[in-house]
Amino acid sequence: MKICSIVLTAALLSAQSFASSVPSQPHLYVQGNAHMQVQPDRAVIRVAITEKSKSLSDAKKRVDDIMENAISIARNHKIKSDNIHAEQLNVYRQTRYNRTTNQDEFDGFRVSRSLTLKLEQIESYPVLLQKLVDAGINEFNNTQFEVSNKSALMKSLKKVAIKDAKLAAKELASDFDVKLDGLYSVSFSPMEIPRAPYARAASMKLMDSESGSVENAYNTGVLTLKAQVYAVYTINN
Known part of the structure; x- marks a missing residue:
């Protein structure tokens, strides 16, 4: 590091x-x-399942079955129950405009559920994603990598x-x-001083990283953490 x-x-x-x-x-x-x-050594994964059907009960059953399977997969990857958050069912009645009749016609129900997983064993991230796809998850909103x-x-x-x-x-x-x-004063936020301060560059190596990595197909890259401090010193001749 x-x-x-x-x-x-x-x-x-x-x-x-x-x-x-x-x-x-x-x-x-x-x-x-x-x-x-x-x-990064953990990830917050946000996915969802969306189904469309003119039968609300059919769409709901399909979504519920896939979500149940996805939760089971998460548990098999040693994700704790507290780190598994399945949202409530969302149902939208969709219509389509008919140019012939100049009317909106019923086009089916769009049913969806979202799932958020906090994965603490990041080395299993690629396998977990593939299993979720195989289970029927069809939306991947974003993954947030963390340390x-x-x-x-x-x-x-x-x-x-x-x-x-x-x-x-x-x-x-x-x-x-x-x-x-x-x-005189110190702050971790910029002070309200309307002058462009002087720049000085330096670098030092303090420690080496012992963090693990994930499979090449899903390289998570690195995260950059930053800290700033602002200080005012009085001076004399």
């Missing part, structure tokens, strides 16, 4: 009237930015961003032959 950290911006501002964000005395405005590329320990990773990223913001402030102070007096 690589963590690349880029300190994008720092600005040396003279005293201005931004009392809520910056002091009236000379100061540095620094942004630390860290990002990490990780291999299970995101909270811990984001905490590490924020620490890296803070470290890089501190390094940027020290470097910029050295370049302008001034001294850092102290930290």
Whole structure:
């Protein structure tokens, strides 16, 4: 797992009237930015079954049977009951315009149900998809790939961003032959300062990934997690 950290911006501002964000005395405005590329280890899969028939009971039975089979497949892939969410039945009465009679005519019932699955063993993702198709699932809305320990990773990223913001402030102070007096304010959201800050680039490798992979036909790629921190330092000569 690589963590690349880029300190994008720092600005040396003279005293201005931004009392809520910056002091009236000379100061540095620094942004630390860290990002990490990780291999996802779980997926949220959203699928559905849609059937159309002039017989509502026939369409409903077909949808219910396929949904029951899909849920059984999910359980066989060790998806917990709490991670299986089958929506209620949706029924739409459809009509079709007849140009000869200039009237809308009954065209059948459209019956559908949606299913959301949270798969925690991502290596079985390709096989699960194929089994759902074989079972009759005919709509794949989207799949959201996630990393299970995101909270811990984001905490590490924020620490890296803070470290890089501190390094940027020290470097910029050295370049302008001034001294850092102290930290005035810090935020994980941009401050309302109408100046384009100074950019500095850096990178570091902190750790290697031990995440697994999925079959080549369904390569999930990587996710990029990002963290930013904004800090204002007062300075003196």
